Amino acid sequence: MFPLLDTPTHHSSAATWVDSIATPQTANTSRSRRSLPQLAHLAQASSTYLTSAVLHLRDGLTSEQRLAAQNRAENIHLVTQRLRDATRVEEWRAAARELDILEGNEAWKMDNESSEFDAPLIQARLDLLNEARASGDIRRMLYLVRTSLSRGLGGMGNVELYQHSHVGTKDLIESYIDATIETIQKLARTDERALPAGLVTKDIMEQVVLARQAFGRSALLLSGGATLGMYHIGVLKALFEEKLLPRIISGASAGSIVCSVLCTRTDEEIPEVLRGFPHGNLAVFEEQDREEGALEHVARLLTQGAWIDIKHLTQVMQELLGDMTFQEAYNRTRRILNICVSPSSIYELPRLLNYITSPNVLIWSAVAASCSVPFVFSSAHILAKNPVTGEHSPWNPTPLRWIDGSVDNDLPMTSLAEMFNPLPTLRLQAKLAPRARPRSVHPPRQVRSPAPPARPGAVGRAAEYLQ
16 A cells, blocks of 8 residues: 655655656757757858858858848948039049949950951050150150141941940040040140251141041030020030140030120139129029019910010120120130020021121120020010121121020021131030939940931920920
């Protein structure tokens, strides 16, 4: 028989018996508790391994390579944001170079194996320039500059060469351009006493001028675009600060406002003008202290065919330009100002006004005519100044009126080519309906030329413009 457990004499042995029964279960529980973290770690490691294996099968990268790619993508995003937020050319260029390194574009620049240009030909010309400059052979350098200077040498003007990277192009092309510049500078700085027999400084000057004439000069064309045309100011500021502003500048409509102010100022005056121009008096639609009502606008539209009185525009331009003519502006700044105007009649042709075609025309009157958008401003007369008496009179003896230059001749490339042979032309367009959208650097873009616009009547042309 089993002993009674509640008797005092058997209490100690009963406790020992109970402990002997409970001890194995407690030990198992303790071991289970100690193994739970190990199981969790094993499950996490298995999950990480499976995830890494799946990702490796998908992209072929190891975990280290994948982490490096993620860091690179983050850096590209940050640098791209810096590129977009840059306010000065130096900031933009530094960000663009860093982005080219991150995206691997530097390797493309160093690779001369390409069907997009003739690398051996450019290398050969580069070697000739370097050899002539190193030997100090003035006649050889002059010959190379005079006969070999070409914008399209070896296809280096191919547009696809400038769509693979954010800044610059093939290193070989940039080396050739640098060598050409250094050669011309060496010719210009050579003392006349160091010239070979039979050569004088005047001969070198004449040959370089002829080379420039054959090479062609750059021209900047500013389109219209209403108030969006003020964006031209930032582009002009960047070009001026980089000493890349062309001497030949054309403007139509709003573009004529910007280019006329720039081309009537000297290099010393331009920085201050660019800083203050956007904040000056640009109340071309109505007086600053008086706002016209809708009834006044409607009455003017019905009686004069214009929504806004052009006198506000002419007043602003007179304040900005004074009574300066195209010839006076050219004599003062040596810049060639061109302003496009369109005839209000369908029987006349558009004109390009400059110091050659209209030397005595008042610039402010040409700008007012070029900005006379049909049904917005009334058509305007173009006035000329008598160079002797200073009196103002109509430029055209017939009662001809002119309207917005963007209607017929927004970008006068043909007219400029006939008079000044500009190559190439830099075209800045600011339109209410943009003609171009931002595109990525890769792949190379396909450039499509727009179809030539038709030339309907005045109402049709105005409707086409306002679209």
